Amino acid sequence: MRVKGGVALVALVGLVWAQAQSTPSGQIRAITTAVPFLLICPDARSGGLAETGVALPPSMYSMHWNVGALALMQERMGIAFSYTPWLRALGIGDINHLYLPWAWNISEKAGAVGASLTFFSLGKIEFTDNAGIKTGEYDANEFAISTGYSHVITGNLSAGVALKYIQSNLTGATTVGGITTQPGRSVAGDMGVYYQKDVTLKVKPQPLPLTIRWGVHVSNIGAKMAYTTSGQRDFLPGNLRVGYALTLKLDEFNSFSLANDYNKLLVPSAGGAAQVALLEGMFKSFADAPGGWREELSEVYWSIGAEYDYNRIFRVRAGFFYEDPMKGNRRFITLGAGLTFRQIGLDVAYLNSLIQNHPLQNTLRFSLYYLWR
Secondary structure (H helix, E strand, C coil): CEEECCCHHHHHHHHHHCCCCCCCCCCCCCCCCCCHHHHCCCCHHHHCCCCCCCCCCCCCCHHHHCHHHHHHCCCCEEEEEEEEECCHHHCCCCCEEEEEEEEEEEECCCEEEEEEEEEEEEEEEEEECCCCCEEEEEEEEEEEEEEEEEEECCCCEEEEEEEEEEEEECCCCCEECCEEECCEEEEEEEEEEEEEEEEEECCCCCCEEEEEEEEEEEEEEECCECCECCCCCECCCCEEEEEEEEEEECCCCEEEEEEEEEEEECCCCCCCHHHCCHHHHHHHCCCCCCCCHHHHHHCEEEEEEEEEEECCCEEEEEEEEECCHHHCCCEEEEEEEEEEECCEEEEEEEEEECCCCCCCCCEEEEEEEEEEC
16 A cells, blocks of 8 residues: 555545545535544454444453443353454455454452453555655554453443553654654543343243343543644544344244444534543534534434344344444445354354445455353
8 A cells, every 4th residue: 555745644544444425415524533443343243233232142242342241241251353354345455453352251249351452454554755756664553452340230230341552553653744653542441331131022822031131332432642743632433332132032942133223423523623622522522513403413323233043053144234424424234144163153244335435345254252151
């Protein structure tokens, strides 16, 4: 990948994440942040469900979706590895997203702990001046290391917190256009609440067990990040995620689940956000859209997914994701499948974008996990 002149950072970040398409009116007001890789769906289980996850059954993936769920995880321990190729539809072969989560449910009294590593390799970046002369190259990458703790508040309710260290090195401290760049570094926190309860639907010919789950998760709340020595700092992608999941057990072997998530970036939508303090920006994000309350509602993006499970061995999934055209215009459908053999499992997911130029268009992602029961 080659980046020219003094636009290295803007071009690189835009290539990796920008997905906004032109609307009929030409108005695009997508919210931008530093390190948007923190919002990438990291695992193929949720990937097959159109990136729902805040209220899914607890697992090691809860480190990303809802750290509060860890304490209600049925398995004693779990570890996973997920791989997502990025921008393959555009012919770029050296950008990859890797995710390694781990969780240990110690006991009901002691709670659960978890950790995760997220690594985003952006490939080799070649820098040139405005005359096209090569000035250097660098293997750009970003990563985040997280640790979390969750505890049962009541028999059905748990809550948790997580702390993460984030580093984003896009240029290798290269001087671009007379501006000295530096790796972006920050520390951020997550907080989550999770609830699940078993009820019985009184239907004929026989009652059916139903598990109701809901979750609330606030993530990536931390200090702003700077990429240059000039001191300009950008918001992290602070995010509020709420959602529910319903699992209906049809009989001894068959069950069906429905999950629905809603997201809102806790980042100011109006211009001049770089001069707004962190907490002030979070609260202003609910009432600062130039278009008023209608535009505020358009900043909420949502997804819905369904899963059929046979005897906790084989699963098939599908989902739909929607984001307003003014705020990014991501719309896609997903398909997925999962297979568990004893303690080892494999999930795959496929994304078909309804709008052109999605980074994961026609891409398969994979997750491999191991469970201790």
